[in-house]
Amino acid sequence: MASEFDFIIVGGGTAGLVLAARLSEKPNVQVLVVEVGEDLTADPRVNVPAMWPQLQGTDTDWQLKTVPQKSLGGRELVVPQGRLLGGSGALNGMNFVLPAKEDLDSWAALGNPGWDWESFAKYLKKTHTVTAGGKAQNDGVLQLNIPEEETKWPQAWRDTFAGLGFPTDNDPFTGEPHGAVTYPDAIDPVSKTRSFSGNAYLTPARTRPNLVLWTGVSVDKILFDKTPDGAVATGVQYTSTKDGKTQTVSARKEVILCAGTFHSPAILELSGVGDAELLQKLGIDVVVDNPFVGENLQNHPMCVISFETAGGEGFETIDPIARQDPAALGAAMEAYTTKQRGPFSKTNSNVMAHIPFPDINSASGKKDLDQILEKHLSAATTTDLPGSKTTAEYVQAHESLVRSVLTSPTGASGYYVHFPGWAYYGRTGRLVPIPLDSSETYFTIAVLLTHPLSRGSSHITTTTQLPDRLAIDPKYLSHPLDLEILARHIQFLESTLATSPPLALRLAPDGKRAPPTSSWPRGFSADLEQARRFVRETAVGAMHYTGTCSMMPREKGGVVDTQLRVYGTKNVRVVDASVMPFTTRANTMAAVYAIAEKAADIIKAGL
Ligand SMILES: Cc1cc2nc3c(=O)[nH]c(=O)nc-3n(C[C@H](O)[C@H](O)[C@H](O)COP(=O)(O)OP(=O)(O)OC[C@H]3O[C@@H](n4cnc5c(N)ncnc54)[C@H](O)[C@@H]3O)c2cc1C
Structure with a gap:
């Protein structure tokens, strides 16, 4: 050797x-x-798209966790990370979503010439070929696929956002995402297996x-x-x-x-x-x-609600498969192995939405935003967060980016993801299995705070090879503005999005929810303080950790x-x-x- x-x-x-x-x-x-x-490049848990959550918590996951998060009531959250050939790309959710133009331009403006959108776009292009409706575009390495829509959920999602005044035909490759956007899956369009490094x-x-x-x-x-x-x-x-x-x-x-x-x-x-x-x-x-x-x-804090559905043709969910119902599993396997179709062949969550500060276009919404910016982002508060090491120049640039996103009617501060099935993350951020003793089906909506100002750290605590030798502290919601913005997006999710047609017609009127209505009664978010409490008590981390070097x-x-x-x-x-x-x-x-x-x-x- x-x-x-x-x-x-x-x-x-x-x-x-x-x-x-x-x-x-x-x-x-x-x-x-x-x-x-x-x-494990030949392992079905890597290759079959719908099996992606199966590897979390196994030896192929570093099984890291955060230190107790003060602003989340002291909760410790799981931090899944790939520990196998292909890394996190071998066990991730396969949503291929480009960074925004403004993100890249802010990297360059920080003192990184050559890393602006204009210069970076050619490298984004090099990464992929994308197939939609049988037609391939671009000539890059990863094979991406915009999946065929086999249920009516994606259209209901788009129609609901259209009804709320948002565009639904934004090109996912422009770097200027706004409204509901249909993204490709990192899944080979022919074999319908994961495409990754x-x-x-x-x-x-x-x-x-x-x-x-x-x-x-x-x-x-x-x-x-x-x-x-x-x-x-x-x-x-x-x-x-x-x-x-x-x-x-x-x-x-x-x-x-x-x-x-x-x-x-x-x-x-x-x-x-x-x-x-x-x-x-x-x-x-x-x-x-x-x-x-x-x-x-840095990482996106995320709040999630699973709503019981009203059922109906075309509004099937993956819950029967999650409950291992033999008929549903058999049909899905058959569709996947014989026709490379069905729920096993895709992420089932490739239509997202990029939504600005809720109500930014109304006088009251704008006033609310001005007030919280004044309170939490005024020149006087341009200081470091307790316990986080940084410089005044960095803080200023970060705040200026966040201010610019928040004050733009097309700048997304909330990133909405939907999933036709149960997805309850519980207290620790680990997916809680769907209850087996019932037969309801669920539709899940998650909202991620796109540009958190909270910054944390990850350091070694010992030189030995212990698995828990890292102190990972994302310091979620340590910046007060993060809580304010995410709470308003939860209000939008619960009081506006989930109550607007056609989506609302597909959710059971008095249906169950996760987290349960016993703790979070229907309409709880109408009270901003309750929305804040919901964020503190239920927010978990998305899996988008960055920034430590x-x-x-x-x-x-x-x-x-x-x-x-x-x-x-x-x-x-x-x-x-x-x-x-x-x-x-x-x-x-x-x-x-x-x-x-x-x-x-x-x-x-x-x-
Ligand atoms: C569960 C999950 C779901 C996600 N879903 C999505 C998604 O749908 N869409 C999306 O865009 N992003 C998603 N992400 C995020 C995305 O996958 C990551 O941002 C990206 O893969 C990180 O790539 P990386 O090269 O930085 O690290 P990794 O891909 O994690 O690679 C690091 C590699 O280094 C190895 N390594 C570490 N230490 C050592 C050592 N001492 N010696 C030898 N090897 C070592 C690790 O085992 C690993 O293989 C997800 C992440 C996770 C964990």
Whole structure:
């Protein structure tokens, strides 16, 4: 086995395998990918779209959790993350949603030239081919599909938003999402199996002699030589999960961290790159003192309500399958295996809605917004949040982005997702199975706060290999504006969206709900204080963690520069979701793929 490579890629996940495929296109470049998880690329739980939640809580999930969240009543929430070849992209929900133009332009404005929408759009394009109605567009790597609509739920969703005055025909690829938008699934249009970096990018590259892939191997730390010009990575120390043996492997050119939002900063810290005070406390030799490593953790808080449906032809849900009803399961299996159709063949949740501050177009709504902005976002409050490390420049830029989104009648502060079935996340954010002793069916609506101002952190707490060695603290709702905005979206969801036709006609008038009506009686959200309480007591995290190795100038709080190089090092980069300085407006996967495509070009240009 070779003990020296040009590039060592740490983490064979979403971004890592894109880089591996792109860098190994150069035959004279030797690439090693080290992935701690196993190769499950042939496993139906990875490939069959509807099975995606099955892998959560298994060995293929890191099974992380947050520390108690003060603003959520002290709840600890689960943090699913992929621990298998393909990473989180191998077990995620497959919604392929582009970042908004304004998100990217705000990254660039923060001091990241070259990362604006105009420059980034070509990398987004490189990632995918999209098929709709049998016609393929674009010529990228992932195979995306806009699924055939086999129930009437998506149309009812669009019609309801149309009735509320929102557009429903927005092009999902413009970067300016507004109203109800139909997105593609990251699912191959022919085989109807998951399309992700573990097959679309890796399969054509796997047999290249210059690409070596190790699975079941955990990188412990980067090995550095300290020089006056900066730290030079010479390789990595790794441990096999099979025999527990620890060894080293050398890098001739670079070590590239693609270990995701939690493990890329953790590996930096274990290697001596991070806050000197924390590192010294843990007995780690300080290589680069940068207090921002592991900071700026962002994620979308999300509130969810499942409504009992009124049933009716065309308004079937996936609940009978979730209850393992033999007839429903048999029919779905038959449709999937013989015709690649039916609920197993898609995400069943690809029609979203991007909705501005509720009531922004009315005088009272505008006044309400002005008042909460004045109270929570005035110049006087442009300070840091307690316990979160950042800089005044970053805070100002973040607040300015959020203000711009909130005050625009087309800028979405709420991202609405629907699902034809029960989806109750309970207190911890882990999906609670549908009750088996009844036969109701459900329609679920979730709303995500698109641009939370709350920022948290993720740091190591020990140098040992314990699974719970990370202190993950998203500090949900620690910024008071987040609670105010999400509470108003809950009012919109419960009092307006779910009571407007045609959707309202499809929900059972006195039907059950999750969370139950015994705690949250119908119409509870008419009282803003109750809506706030609902958010505090039921909000969970979406799975869109970003920011812990943010790209921005070092003096503003950056960990990597615009070339994704770690400050203070000569040859270490981070390429994954952790480099996003502001989270994207909706799901993160499309942006991660494009970041990796762009990184590959940056690295190849230097060869
Ligand atoms: C359950 C779930 C559902 C989601 N649904 C969607 C969705 O529908 N749409 C969407 O756009 N986004 C979704 N996301 C988010 C999206 O999948 C992630 O943002 C994206 O995949 C992150 O990619 P990454 O490359 O940063 O990290 P990952 O893809 O997680 O890759 C990191 C890899 O590094 C490996 N690794 C970590 N530490 C080490 C180490 N020390 N040694 C070796 N290997 C290591 C990990 O095992 C992993 O394979 C979802 C995420 C989850 C978890």
